[in-house]
Amino acid sequence: MSSLIMCDIVPVRERGLYNGFINVAWTVATVIGPSVGGAFTQHVSWRWMFWINLPASAIAIAIAVRYLRVKHPSQGTVRQRLASIDWYGGILFTGSTTSVLLAISWADSRYEWSSWRVLLPLLLGFLGIVGFVVFEAANKSRDDALMPLRIFASRTSATIFALTFLQAMLLYWLIYFLGVYSQGVLAVSPMRAAVLALPTSILTAPAGILAGVIVAKTGQYRFFHFAGFGLLMIGFGLLLLLDASSPISYLLGFQIPFALGFGVLLTSCLPAALASLSEDDVAVAVGFTTSTRNFGYMWGVAIAAAIFEDRVESLSDSISDTSLKQALSHGQAYSSATKAFMDSLRESPQALAVAKDVFVSSLLRVWQVALAFAAAGFLLCFIVRTLPLRKTLQTKYGVDSTRAGNSSST
Numbered sequence: 001m002s003s004l005i006m007c008d009i010v011p012v013r014e015r016g017l018y019n020g021f022i023n024v025a026w027t028v029a030t031v032i033g034p035s036v037g038g039a040f041t042q043h044v045s046w047r048w049m050f051w052i053n054l055p056a057s058a059i060a061i062a063i064a065v066r067y068l069r070v071k072h073p074s075q076g077t078v079r080q081r082l083a084s085i086d087w088y089g090g091i092l093f094t095g096s097t098t099s100v101l102l103a104i105s106w107a108d109s110r111y112e113w114s115s116w117r118v119l120l121p122l123l124l125g126f127l128g129i130v131g132f133v134v135f136e137a138a139n140k141s142r143d144d145a146l147m148p149l150r151i152f153a154s155r156t157s158a159t160i161f162a163l164t165f166l167q168a169m170l171l172y173w174l175i176y177f178l179g180v181y182s183q184g185v186l187a188v189s190p191m192r193a194a195v196l197a198l199p200t201s202i203l204t205a206p207a208g209i210l211a212g213v214i215v216a217k218t219g220q221y222r223f224f225h226f227a228g229f230g231l232l233m234i235g236f237g238l239l240l241l242l243d244a245s246s247p248i249s250y251l252l253g254f255q256i257p258f259a260l261g262f263g264v265l266l267t268s269c270l271p272a273a274l275a276s277l278s279e280d281d282v283a284v285a286v287g288f289t290t291s292t293r294n295f296g297y298m299w300g301v302a303i304a305a306a307i308f309e310d311r312v313e314s315l316s317d318s319i320s321d322t323s324l325k326q327a328l329s330h331g332q333a334y335s336s337a338t339k340a341f342m343d344s345l346r347e348s349p350q351a352l353a354v355a356k357d358v359f360v361s362s363l364l365r366v367w368q369v370a371l372a373f374a375a376a377g378f379l380l381c382f383i384v385r386t387l388p389l390r391k392t393l394q395t396k397y398g399v400d401s402t403r404a405g406n407s408s409s410t
Helices: 002-009 012-044 053-067 078-083 087-106 116-138 155-185 190-196 198-218 222-239 248-253 255-275 279-318 322-328 339-344 349-383 401-409
Strands: none
Touching: 002 012, 012 198, 012 255, 087 116, 087 279, 155 190, 155 198, 155 222, 155 248, 155 255, 155 279, 155 339, 155 349, 190 198, 190 248, 198 222, 198 255, 222 255, 222 349, 248 255, 255 279, 279 322, 279 349, 322 349, 339 349
């Protein structure tokens, strides 16, 4: 919603800067969120992880009501507006994506990937998505289609959607499995693990804002796509050097390329996606970008977890300690990568060393695959074209200067 509002009040050329503030705030919240949640759980109550949303939402609503003043052109009666909604497309898309997300969330947590309880909803979800695309293609003449396929007609926009997916996937890939390294190998607490991830949140903000300023001033965004995925490749390459004896400074320093890479990608992708589209398609494109990003987050965790668990399973055959082997086998390795579990092995130094070696070897495979995805993103950047970014706002919406002036004077 925030990105949609921003697109209604800011021309394309300046959207990178403003969208940068939005995405950077989200990224910082994503990184520090686990530490805040851990603090509530440890010192107050786990319920406060949910209660905290009430005062935060109240503040946001109050600010929006007081200061958000945009034009609302007449679009017919309520019945006409309801009739114009692509209900069938919405039901198909929502049901399909929900089915896929359920399968991903269940995999390796409640059921194994090979379980029919995972494969069936996953298959139904993908079939539903195919059906949704066919339905939208058959109704391409409708102006109110949920996802008009014309937003994919430009190779630049279509490629940017793919880059958005990869960037989001690799972000969660990194966040979750840096935590596995911190807690499962270094054996630090969740709070300490969150502190060790601070370089990512601290440096992402200035990198993203700087990239947004440059895009707004020059209209050039393609360089930042190459730079972003190039930095991600460097970052995952550096993570291949981490082992059980690596100093903390390595973990902190290796996050710098990630922070810079994610920062510049967060602010440079959306303007590129919108450059070839008309203002009438902006809302749809922004909505699809958000959905693509959310899909990327889910797949980032799911794919990385599957790789991690599969590698641990293959290494468990060489574990002689029966209790340790049982604790790490059958999809339990990810949940066992905690300080509490590692502390329970301290009475058996040999078992502790074996557990660390298994985690390090499994993480090595996780970083290798992530590096391949980052390289794929880098290669996709060659498809993106440099298009002019509109400097003026061409929309029937925008800021209502009359209402804005009245609100500021009261």
